[in-house]
Amino acid sequence: MYALQISSHIILRSNWTATRRMHSTLVRKLRRLQLLKENAEQCVEVLKSSNSKFVLFYDSKPLMTKSGSDLVVALKSLQDLQEKFQSCDEILKTSVLLYNYDNNKNEEVFAVEIPPGTEVKDDLGEMLSGKFVTPRKALMLVSDRDIGMLSQAISYLHWHGNNQFCSKCGSRSIKTPSGSHRHCSDCKTTHYPMTSPVVITLVHHGDHCLLARQPEFQKNFYSALAGFCDIGETFEAAVEREVAEEVGLEVDNIRFFSSQHWPFPASSLMLGCHARLKEGTEQKIALDKAELEDALWFHRDEVKKAVLFQPKHFTKTRTDKMPWFSIPPPLAIAHHLIKSWALN
Numbered sequence: 001m002y003a004l005q006i007s008s009h010i011i012l013r014s015n016w017t018a019t020r021r022m023h024s025t026l027v028r029k030l031r032r033l034q035l036l037k038e039n040a041e042q043c044v045e046v047l048k049s050s051n052s053k054f055v056l057f058y059d060s061k062p063l064m065t066k067s068g069s070d071l072v073v074a075l076k077s078l079q080d081l082q083e084k085f086q087s088c089d090e091i092l093k094t095s096v097l098l099y100n101y102d103n104n105k106n107e108e109v110f111a112v113e114i115p116p117g118t119e120v121k122d123d124l125g126e127m128l129s130g131k132f133v134t135p136r137k138a139l140m141l142v143s144d145r146d147i148g149m150l151s152q153a154i155s156y157l158h159w160h161g162n163n164q165f166c167s168k169c170g171s172r173s174i175k176t177p178s179g180s181h182r183h184c185s186d187c188k189t190t191h192y193p194m195t196s197p198v199v200i201t202l203v204h205h206g207d208h209c210l211l212a213r214q215p216e217f218q219k220n221f222y223s224a225l226a227g228f229c230d231i232g233e234t235f236e237a238a239v240e241r242e243v244a245e246e247v248g249l250e251v252d253n254i255r256f257f258s259s260q261h262w263p264f265p266a267s268s269l270m271l272g273c274h275a276r277l278k279e280g281t282e283q284k285i286a287l288d289k290a291e292l293e294d295a296l297w298f299h300r301d302e303v304k305k306a307v308l309f310q311p312k313h314f315t316k317t318r319t320d321k322m323p324w325f326s327i328p329p330p331l332a333i334a335h336h337l338i339k340s341w342a343l344n
């Protein structure tokens with residue numbers, strides 16, 4: 001008994017020490033990133049150091065490389081870029097400091113873009129030992145570790161590309177080396193990148209949940225309801241409004257589930273939530289046909305099947321166990337929202 005107490009004590013103390021070490025490493029890393037965001041000179045120094053790594057974009061496509069049978073985000077050094085490009089300084093001017101990287105490594109990661117008009121060879125990807133892949137495809141392929149970093153890089157570069165001029169006075173604005181904001185060269189206004197909050201809602205009623213499809217979805221593909229928050233709305237109010245507008249129903253008991261950043265169409269913060277059909281209110285769906293092609297109540301057993309049989313498991317030979325519809329893949333927050341309800 002005594003020995004057990006001693007060993008428990010040691011384990012607890014050891015866990016506590018490890019947790020404290022992990023926290024202090026994370027805090028140190030985040031504070032260093034904060035400093036680099038605010039101090040242009042230090043950021044440039046880090047940008048041009050041999051420790052830094054670069055995610056390279058060309059024509060808005062990230063460079064990917066093979067790792068075993070997988071494609072991963074290619075991380076290049078400054079030396080790699082200097083060897084391959086005469087216009088390396090022009091590429092470095094597009095730098096954006098990324099946060100979502102392995103916090104235990106003592107290196108900073110920047111996204112950089114080969115500027116439009118740069119003369120490049122046809123086999124540029126090959127020359128860099130990789131391949132430029134469309135952003136959507138790249139996000140489908142990368143590991144969980146890289147998905148946040150890549151999503152952030154795509155959004156930042158997109159925002160800088162579309163915000164070269166001050167929205168207040170029209171003068172050219174200047175990107176800071178970290179890319180966290182831009183300064184107007186004339187009226188001195190500081191501009192920060194914008195993220196649009198989007199509510200994505202799974203409405204349920206007893207053992208049924210509501211899934212809908214937009215006309216552009218692939219055949220028999222259904223998902224949760226989604227829509228942008230309006231200015232001045234809470235996320236709960238946005239859920240109530242979106243559900244009312246799109247399917248003509250009233251909901252309550254709105255609960256936040258989790259969130260995900262998504263870089264399309266620009267930069268969205270997806271707020272996944274559950275909502276319950278309000279008791280005593282209309283259950284019949286009144287579809288907004290300008291937004292949706294179809295919306296249906298699905299039984300929990302059907303949804304379970306769809307969760308368990310993801311598209312990669314589909315074969316040409318259909319069995320009774322396969323559902324007639326599919327839901328979003330695990331990459332999307334909608335998948336986890338639906339799964340959490342179906343397997344509950």
Ligand SMILES: [Zn+2]
Binds near residue numbers: 166168169170187189
């Ligand atoms: Zn201005």
